[in-house]
Amino acid sequence: MKLHIQNNFTTELPADPNETNSPRQVQQACFSYVVPKKPSNPSLIHASVEVANFLGLSQEDILSEDFLNTFSGNTIYPETKPYALSYAGHQFGNWAGQLGDGRAINLTEVMHNDKLYTLQLKGAGPTPYSRTADGFAVLRSSIREHLCAEAMHYLGVPTTRSLSLMLSGDPVLRDVLYNGNPAYEKGAIVCRVAPSFIRFGNFELFASRKDHATLQLVTDYTIKHHFPDIKVEGIEKYLAFFQAVTQTTLDMIVHWQRVGFVHGVMNTDNMSIHGITIDYGPYGWLEDYNPDWTPNTTDIQHKRYQFGNQPQIALWNLYQLANALYPLINDAKPLETILDAFSTDYQKEYLNMMRNKLGFMVKKDDDAFLIEILTELLQLVETDMTIFFRNLGNIQKEDTPEVALNTIKEAFYNEKDLNETVLNNWYAWLERYGNRINEEPFSDVERKEQMNKVNPKYVLRNYMAQLSIDAADKGDYSLVNELYELLKKPYNEQPNYQKWFAKRPDWARDKVGCSMLSCSS
Structure with a gap:
């Protein structure tokens, strides 16, 4: 060496x-x-x-x-x-x-x-x-x-x-x-x-x-x-x-x-x-x-x-x-x-x-307002950030707000929280979003391709890291290796690893190492 x-x-x-x-x-x-x-x-x-x-x-x-x-x-x-x-x-x-x-x-x-x-x-x-x-x-x-x-x-x-x-x-x-x-x-x-x-x-x-x-x-x-x-x-x-x-x-x-x-x-x-x-x-x-x-x-x-x-x-x-x-x-x-x-x-x-x-891809003066509304909307009910932005790229120019919502709804942690007021807010935003992407000179395929370069499909969620830690504590490092390989291509679809494109499971919501961590190391 x-x-x-x-x-x-x-x-x-x-x-x-x-x-x-x-x-x-x-x-x-x-x-x-x-x-x-x-x-x-x-x-x-x-x-x-x-x-x-x-x-x-x-x-x-x-x-x-x-x-x-x-x-x-x-x-x-x-x-x-x-x-x-x-x-x-x-x-x-x-x-x-x-x-x-x-x-x-x-x-x-x-x-x-x-x-x-x-x-x-x-x-x-x-x-x-x-x-x-x-x-x-x-x-x-x-x-x-x-x-x-x-x-x-x-x-x-x-x-x-x-x-x-x-x-x-x-x-x-x-x-x-x-x-x-x-x-x-x-x-x-x-x-x-x-x-x-x-x-x-x-x-x-x-x-x-x-x-x-x-x-x-x-x-x-x-x-x-x-x-x-x-x-x-x-x-x-x-x-x-x-x-x-x-x-x-x-x-x-x-x-x-x-x-x-x-x-x-x-x-x-x-x-x-x-x-x-x-x-x-x-x-x-x-x-x-x-x-x-x-x-x-x-x-x-x-x-x-x-x-x-x-x-x-x-x-x-x-x-x-x-x-x-x-x-x-x-x-x-x-x-x-x-x-x-x-x-x-x-x-x-x-x-x-x-x-x-x-x-x-084309800048518009009212983009900031559209973004501000979105960040407020994302907080109305629990909405997975990674899944939302990744699936947003699947919306088509001709989609109605109802169809568009169906495309992103996987990101909601509990669909029952989507009451009438929240739904109407989402429909209103998705209609504006649909109008906005229709002003783009790029096709749906081209837009999705660009979005997928900045919106990762896979990130190292805390529960994923914790699962690999739990296995490693028992001498099994296969999950460390698997996550490492997965995370080398976070923007790729990687269908073999589709199970990791998922919201935080309920068991991880309050588990030590998954929701909160201390400085102890």
Whole structure:
């Protein structure tokens, strides 16, 4: 197994001089060296051949002892020195101070085909940033992370990737619901892959400590290696960097809203400067279209990170990044200009995204009104978001509202809830929708083809992930493999997997792991 190693981060940025692995406040350093804990009996559950390939690895490499040992943390790859990042963050709107990689250990950077990747183990043991935690991860959360990262990629959503999912062979004690009932679970390790794991919180840490020298070092490093298109210098360089992060963050959120994804923990330490989805914890996909839904039990009272609030939270987080970068710019006005444009730009991109979901290839002035009515309608009775938008593409131009309703009614969780008032509202909207698609110059077949490219048929619903977890707990990984294959082609019909194109079953409505999740992993 041959990797083309780079050590840019550890070579160019200041290291924590203390190499003992004990919880502490780390000053004037971007990372701490740390050795993964050797697992007692590592075994490979699943690996992504595609991710391996873009790292320069083959199918044969995946099956090798070197692969098993390197990506379980059992051995350290030659000429590398693993490390954990130091960063801070706002958690649920409150300043949390130093956080850092408490359960993640960066193995190294790899260059392949002129692209740079960072390889990171999640669940490979404690670091100086673990605070009171043990640094390990359990099988259930690791399966969710591995499957979701890959599912998001194939959906076209910017994301970290997942190379491998392994059992450590060691038990890990967890209190799933934080209710005083801890139990031992199977330990697991995921190898995450991204251009880097630099977050908003990396900049917040040094700004909060008024360590402007290190702040400038990490910002210059980030621009040099990850934003090479930025050619200007001085203040303009930092503004261009902030503008780029703002735009990619906006793009990511539009994709989340498109597929009905809810991150669940949009803390600033969980926001990547690459505008990619990072840190899959208590996430979920909307079953019924409900802007108020959050999958996170910790957030159940205030619903800060609910689906409908994700654009506003992204902007709030960007304000915190702007505050962190301010010492390098010393002028609030240009930062405010970029931030002020976010909401307007988001609305424009959201409208275009929704037009695509509805099959509107030609823009009309009243599209926004039609979309607003629809999002209100979808909340009148429980309506499955994924099934609704996928089946909407089957409506024909000549369909009456009654025929059109029959086409989408599979999306309703309980047809008995469709009282006369609700039905009339649907008929009125479907009539307007029929008139609107008749204004399109494209055929029904062409419109459906375009809609099917943005409206997935299959997403990783929480109950699906939970079924694979339940089987894996018993040593059966066939469902992990099946879901992985299914989710590689989420926009295809895949008749062999038709059973997964279904509403959440009743048994999953309130089941732990299916409706709500905690941050426990």
